[in-house]
Amino acid sequence: QLQLQESGPGLVKPSETLSLTCTVSGGSISSSSYYWGWIRQPPGKGLEWIGSIYYSGSTYYNPSLKSRVTISVDTSKNQFSLKLSSVTAADTAVYYCASDSTLFDYWGQGTLVTVSS
């Protein structure tokens, strides 16, 4: 069974870049069966898909964030990563990584990232 774990700073300053990594265990990130995605949830609000990546490097981004988002994959470490640039307070959220075979079926526990000076 897949397990995913997010890691990264819990506090980011405005205008800086948010960087998170998702480590996958229990399976290979190079599996052709999965895409790998990032989803976020502002406190008390709903879920927003940020983007997804295939092990080959093909990426899909939410147009609302596309100019600021980069998702990458490191098959040697069985990890994929999220970078979100020029953050503001509106980017404060719990960030989840998830596997996507039949929809998002396995999720990390989520990590709260607060944007504040």
Next chain:
Amino acid sequence: AIQMTQSPSSLSASVGDRVTITCRASQGIRNDLGWYQQKPGKAPKLLIYAASSLQSGVPSRFSGSGSGTDFTLTISSLQPEDFATYYCLQDYNYPQTFGQGTKVEIK
């Protein structure tokens, strides 16, 4: 982007009640829809995929139906552990979009 509109946004129900949540897509999405349950402080859990297929390990009191633009999640007999927020998600095309959520509370 396809908009997913859930209703109601919240509901109060008692243990044993039959509960129905609906999700409407702004355009046809075949059956490319799933339903999630989220409890406070936890990641969402996939209940239903492909509109009506029960994810492994999910109790059979959960069921999904619909195709095209209109979808339904039904809980046949609400249990205490079912009080949570439910979201639909379309994966017909990118960007994948969630409904705004339905909070199921105890009456």
